[in-house]
Amino acid sequence: MRRSLALGAAALLAVSACSVGSNTGGSGGDKEITFLTFETPNLTPAYWDAAIKRVTDKNPGIKVKKLVAPTADGRTSYAKQLLQSGQFPDVMIAVDSAGFAEAGNLYAWTPDELKDFQFPQANPVNGKYYQLPANTQTIPPIYYNKKMFADAGITAPPKTWDELVTDAGKLKDKGYSPFTIGGGKDGFPSSMILSGLVSTEVYNTMPDWLTQRRQDKVKFADPAFQHAFAKLADLAAKGYVDKTSVSRDYAATEQAFLDGKSAMYPMGNWFAANADSKKHDFEVGVFNFPTEDGKLVVPAYTGGGMIVNAKAANLDAARKFALGFQLDKDQLDASVKADGLFPAIKGYTPPSDVGPTFKAGYDLYTQAVQQNAVVHAFRWETADDGLLPGMKDKVDQAAQDVITGRKPVADACAFLDTEWAKAG
Known part of the structure; x- marks a missing residue:
């Protein structure tokens, strides 16, 4: 071999x-x-x-x-x-x-x-x-189609998770697909929402969570991680995340958003370059990944x-x-x-x-730095601060399994713990 x-x-x-x-x-x-x-x-x-x-x-x-x-x-x-x-x-x-x-x-x-x-x-x-x-x-802010938001009666970007879910419902009721996701050979577009959830919820209260995971003091199957992961499952169950899109590669995922196929695109800040340079017929906005209580928490690497x-x-x-x-x-x-x-x-x-x-x-990131509101971006950390070698692909796989319904959240978290033991 x-x-x-x-x-x-x-x-x-x-x-x-x-x-x-x-x-x-x-x-x-x-x-x-x-x-x-x-x-x-x-x-x-x-x-x-x-x-x-x-x-x-x-x-x-x-x-x-x-x-x-x-x-x-x-x-x-x-x-x-x-x-x-x-x-x-x-x-x-x-x-x-x-x-x-x-x-x-x-x-x-x-x-x-x-x-x-x-x-x-x-x-x-x-x-x-x-x-x-x-x-x-910053990984991930959420980019959005301002025209679709206006058509759905959304007057301001959401700051809390509940507001985000409510807005996704309004967009779906208007006939728009709420979120653009992908995966395919690149993997990471399917776990972007999970990255945001873990970063803003788990890392917000336990910034050294991954260090503790390396010390075997916490697990993916623990309630805090499962609670964050369950919110992605909820989006998929409501039809706000298209489960058929996990086979779409990164380039096609980005193009789908620029073509107006959906209203929101959770992606790293590198997308801004193409949002500003590639052709599209709507204005692109950006907001920080919402948190449970609306507190400013910005994941970055x-x-x-x-x-x-x-x-x-x-x-x-x-x-x-x-x-x-x-x-x-x-x-x-x-x-x-x-x-x-x-x-x-x-x-x-x-x-x-x-x-x-x-x-x-850039202005959103600068404000977060000034307010000391920056946390690590889950899945994107490296070296001693990061996942064990090979685990990033497993996180992508777990996210895809939950989005498509192949596994419930509990089984996906157990899978991550099993793979972590193998990687260690």
């Missing part, structure tokens, strides 16, 4: 690699590194090529061979395949450091290298920091940056490229416009010409 996995990774690598460098021309002195990327509706091949060139133009002598993960959500699994086949990339972006770091495969960033980041102590692994804490993402292979042949070039990519003002501006990111870099200010959806979401 391991041999076939390695051969599969080698075949994928052969068809997904291309070189991008500066305009200085190739020379014997160039230091070549491999860089694992992933593609989404926002992060296209053209985006990555331009980003790499932007950095290598300012760092002549570095040549980059771009690698592309087969799926956006499978990039960490793909990195594991490449490691097993002896082709571990030199630099990887938004790949979970857990597992790789403990095995000695990743370079640990020094305090001096982290001095320009707002949250240098994000995502620790046994007290060391292997992933550059480059961006903050800081990280998603680059990790570097500790055994890279050109380690200095890999480190220089990674830091150059994450700290360059022009590249940060490009990432904001392409992927709606909130760069977690000291002194950084987004460009003045960002779109209205991005600005609205």
